[in-house]
Amino acid sequence: MTDAYIIDAARTPRGIGKAGRGALAHLHSGRLLAKVLEAIRDRNDLNTDDVDDLVVGCSSQVGNQGSCVGRMAALDAGWSTKSSAVTLDRFCGSGITSVNLAAANIMSGMDDLCVAGGVEMMSYTATLTNKTNNRTVDGGNLHLRDLHPQPHQGICADMIATLEGFSRQELDALAVESQRRAQFAIDHGYFNKSVIPVYNDDGTLALDREEFPRPGTTMETLAELKTVFDQFMPAPIDDSGETFDQLVKRAYPDLRINHVHHAGNSSGVVDGAAALILSNKAYADRMGWKPRARIRAMATVGGDPTLMLNEPVPAANKVLARAGMTVDDIDLFEVNEAFAVVAAKFIRDLKLDPEKVNVNGGAMALGHPIAATGSILIGTVLDELERRDLTTGLITMCTGGGMAPAIIIERV
Numbered sequence: 001m002t003d004a005y006i007i008d009a010a011r012t013p014r015g016i017g018k019a020g021r022g023a024l025a026h027l028h029s030g031r032l033l034a035k036v037l038e039a040i041r042d043r044n045d046l047n048t049d050d051v052d053d054l055v056v057g058c059s060s061q062v063g064n065q066g067s068c069v070g071r072m073a074a075l076d077a078g079w080s081t082k083s084s085a086v087t088l089d090r091f092c093g094s095g096i097t098s099v100n101l102a103a104a105n106i107m108s109g110m111d112d113l114c115v116a117g118g119v120e121m122m123s124y125t126a127t128l129t130n131k132t133n134n135r136t137v138d139g140g141n142l143h144l145r146d147l148h149p150q151p152h153q154g155i156c157a158d159m160i161a162t163l164e165g166f167s168r169q170e171l172d173a174l175a176v177e178s179q180r181r182a183q184f185a186i187d188h189g190y191f192n193k194s195v196i197p198v199y200n201d202d203g204t205l206a207l208d209r210e211e212f213p214r215p216g217t218t219m220e221t222l223a224e225l226k227t228v229f230d231q232f233m234p235a236p237i238d239d240s241g242e243t244f245d246q247l248v249k250r251a252y253p254d255l256r257i258n259h260v261h262h263a264g265n266s267s268g269v270v271d272g273a274a275a276l277i278l279s280n281k282a283y284a285d286r287m288g289w290k291p292r293a294r295i296r297a298m299a300t301v302g303g304d305p306t307l308m309l310n311e312p313v314p315a316a317n318k319v320l321a322r323a324g325m326t327v328d329d330i331d332l333f334e335v336n337e338a339f340a341v342v343a344a345k346f347i348r349d350l351k352l353d354p355e356k357v358n359v360n361g362g363a364m365a366l367g368h369p370i371a372a373t374g375s376i377l378i379g380t381v382l383d384e385l386e387r388r389d390l391t392t393g394l395i396t397m398c399t400g401g402g403m404a405p406a407i408i409i410e411r412v
Helices: 029-042 069-076 094-107 142-147 153-164 168-187 219-223 244-251 281-287 312-323 340-349 370-388
Strands: 005-011 053-057 085-088 113-121 205-207 270-279 293-302 332-335 392-396 403-411
Touching: 005 029, 005 281, 005 370, 029 069, 029 113, 029 270, 053 069, 053 094, 053 370, 069 085, 085 094, 094 113, 094 270, 094 293, 094 370, 094 403, 113 370, 153 244, 153 340, 168 219, 168 340, 270 281, 270 370, 293 312, 312 332, 312 340, 312 392, 312 403, 332 340, 332 370, 370 392, 370 403
Parallel strands: 053 085, 053 113, 332 392
Antiparallel strands: 005 270, 005 293, 113 270, 293 403, 392 403
16 A cells, blocks of 8 residues: 655634634635645645645535635636645544545555645634524434434533533633643744745735634633533524424433533634645655655544534544554644543543643634644644654544544654
């Protein structure tokens, strides 16, 4: 089997995902991704005639993010019309899945050169009107809802925290540490290798730094925040009138949820885009590129869609088994901080050293641009492995519908 190598990784800074407030919110989704594609092409002398495929994750493929935003962004970036593209959706896991699929194409011998990444403009998707008034991931499929009730992910996070015995204090402490690590990484330039400044088309600077972090976050400031998802419980799911509380009781009739998540220990709403170049060794040698890492193993798992945030642990175990490795063989872990309980459970269940997990902070501090996050995290781990002169990193994340992709990368 042919090895797939990561040649480079680039991304935008994450901008606050609110229209009229975020520094990137005025940009078209395709234009934002195009700016990353321009940058990664230019700094690697990438011949886009040779790109076999561009694989892009985008979770909300409507309006500005519809019409195969990957292909449209490549054209907007001035790439060769010969380079094809596909846009996929695995909810939050899209940005890892895009890299995994591009790597699989190379490892199969069918492709020599691929680019993979993701984009999500949450400032845009928040403005869209939901014509069906459906507030679940089941798309209003009532037959599916009878089989698998799927509450809002925030409610799901509180359900897991209750069932697993995590307290608000434990989860708040994780959020405070995420903010501290993120600010330290920003102050010391740890993200500079991957982050590209985003300029408006008139040449003015739009954003060149992470916009979401809240330095100075403490246990005391978090204690002042009200929990959020208890307020969802009496709200109707859709025009049927059924509430989230009633939906939860379909699967867990006796569960009394201890609501512990709030804005400070949940992932931030942000805009962002990312891309990675992957190739086989022969193409890299022909171009004079020095590969930065190889893909050691990839995996995806599915699980209970009601408790849809639980799959990063099984995904990590599956990808480790495929690589013939154990947790002790991994130098750095990244698990998306969709909610604090996801990271807390990941660390506890795998018996990990917290000092090896999300070492530069996570989505609670930096934000989570849904389909772009996985690609961002792969680049973040690679940069940090190089900075620390370490070797292996494992990246995973939960997704809607009860799934999780995972990948192990190894420096070369």
